[in-house]
Amino acid sequence: MTADLHQDELLRTDEVLTDAQLTDSRSRGDERLRVGVRIGRPLLYPVEAGDLPPALPRSSTTRYVGALFAFDLDPAPAGYRYAAARFTVDLGAADVTAVVVHTGAEQLGVLADGIASPLGDRASRAAPASLLDRLRSREDRPPAWTTGVRSARFGWRYHDRRGATLLPRTYGVHALLETPAALGELSGAFEAELDLTGRVRRAVSTTERIPFTARMPGTATGKSAAVRLCMAADIVGYSDHGPEPAARLQHDLVRILQEGRSAAGVTPGQVTPQPQGDGQFTVLPVGLDEAAAVPRLIQGIAGALAARNAAAAAPAAGDRMRLRLALHRGLVREADNGWVGRAATAVHRLLDSAPLRAAVIEHPAADYVLGVPDVLFADVLSSGDDPPPAAFRPVTVDIPAKGFLERGWIFVPEPAA
Numbered sequence: 571m572t573a574d575l576h577q578d579e580l581l582r583t584d585e586v587l588t589d590a591q592l593t594d595s596r597s598r599g600d601e602r603l604r605v606g607v608r609i610g611r612p613l614l615y616p617v618e619a620g621d622l623p624p625a626l627p628r629s630s631t632t633r634y635v636g637a638l639f640a641f642d643l644d645p646a647p648a649g650y651r652y653a654a655a656r657f658t659v660d661l662g663a664a665d666v667t668a669v670v671v672h673t674g675a676e677q678l679g680v681l682a683d684g685i686a687s688p689l690g691d692r693a694s695r696a697a698p699a700s701l702l703d704r705l706r707s708r709e710d711r712p713p714a715w716t717t718g719v720r721s722a723r724f725g726w727r728y729h730d731r732r733g734a735t736l737l738p739r740t741y742g743v744h745a746l747l748e749t750p751a752a753l754g755e756l757s758g759a760f761e762a763e764l765d766l767t768g769r770v771r772r773a774v775s776t777t778e779r780i781p782f783t784a785r786m787p788g789t790a791t792g793k794s795a796a797v798r799l800c801m802a803a804d805i806v807g808y809s810d811h812g813p814e815p816a817a818r819l820q821h822d823l824v825r826i827l828q829e830g831r832s833a834a835g836v837t838p839g840q841v842t843p844q845p846q847g848d849g850q851f852t853v854l855p856v857g858l859d860e861a862a863a864v865p866r867l868i869q870g871i872a873g874a875l876a877a878r879n880a881a882a883a884a885p886a887a888g889d890r891m892r893l894r895l896a897l898h899r900g901l902v903r904e905a906d907n908g909w910v911g912r913a914a915t916a917v918h919r920l921l922d923s924a925p926l927r928a929a930v931i932e933h934p935a936a937d938y939v940l941g942v943p944d945v946l947f948a949d950v951l952s953s954g955d956d957p958p959p960a961a962f963r964p965v966t967v968d969i970p971a972k973g974f975l976e977r978g979w980i981f982v983p984e985p986a987a
Contacts, residue, residue, distance in 0.1 A: 578740035583845035610640035615696030650768035652737035658725035670746035675705035704742025783839035795903035806892035808848035833870025896921035925965040935985035
């Protein structure tokens with residue numbers, strides 16, 4: 571059995587589409603086996619006619635794109651090891667098909683000593699080296715078996731029939747897709763399934779399909795200005811933690827905010843959160859029903875944070891997570907290096923404001939404190955019931971050095987029972 575596995579570079583926070591929990595449906599309660607898998611955002615890149623294998627037809631009504639997908643597995647549970655992994659992409663549409671499903675980098679034309687095909691050259695110029703490295707053959711990685719060529723549902727299975735190899739935790743896969751020429755956005759879903767061996771053989775799989783959307787290369791970037799909801803979050807006391815606890819806090823923050831957005835009806839593919847170490851900034855999609863989405867967003871974050879702290883090994887000993895949260899709304903647009911617009915700036919002014927920081931200190935039992943501008947409170951939260959409007963208190967955020975003055979409201983939840 572191989573003891574030491576090659577460790578690819580793990581997906582960065584901004585590369586992650588979602589954290590999924592895989593469970594063993596045959597077990598129950600506390601005995602249920604759970605494994606986490608991080609699914610990367612699909613990377614699509616344009617493929618020209620000269621890049622294509624000779625057998626593929628050329629047509630003015632179709633186009634081809636290369637698609638790279640990445641997956642990171644959590645460490646196997648104690649007493650188990652990974653015996654097989656299966657990743658499936660379901661595009662759902664009959665007019666989008668995977669015309670080639672590659673088993674690895676060599677078949678794509680990316681070799682250890684250079685590039686051996688036009689398609690491989692195109693992929694190497696479009697994808698980070700860390701992602702292409704995941705496709706390469708290694709002694710500790712069994713070759714992939716592929717399924718679904720010439721269909722909209724395709725995938726890869728890794729399995730060492732000898733039973734001697736420990737499967738690695740990082741994977742990258744590649745397919746060549748044929749799509750209608752006018753398609754502007756690719757939509758689909760991921761599925762994952764793992765086999766583990768230990769005292770007994772167990773299988774875990776995603777309890778639901780993980781949806782995604784990806785903009786087709788060469789299409790409009792959607793950078794026109796629109797009124798959107800902006801959210802910023804920051805971990806309280808992050809700098810007091812060492813590297814390992816800080817890494818856990820970052821991981822949990824990403825998951826908690828994602829669960830909050832999901833509660834508000836926002837799918838992972840609709841947003842691109844900007845990681846900031848101990849915080850995160852996200853611009854939510856256009857067209858949200860704020861009367862429903864904003865309360866559900868707050869409730870979703872609160873519930874996920876409370877559950878995380880209830881499950882923490884030693885909350886009183888410093889493993890508890892507390893957050894500062896801020897929401898704002900206004901006209902913003904996506905520029906070359908992030909979002910611009912008053913709301914994108916104002917949400918951070920509110921997040922870092924003295925009144926919100928004071929609320930954290932004054933209410934140490936609260937898992938989070940929330941700041942919102944007057945316009946969002948008046949339009950949405952003042953007429954709701956959860957959070958209760960009476961629990962908000964007015965504040966004035968005045969930062970003369972930044973030329974910022976705004977009336978806002980702060981909400982501090984009751985401590986969890």
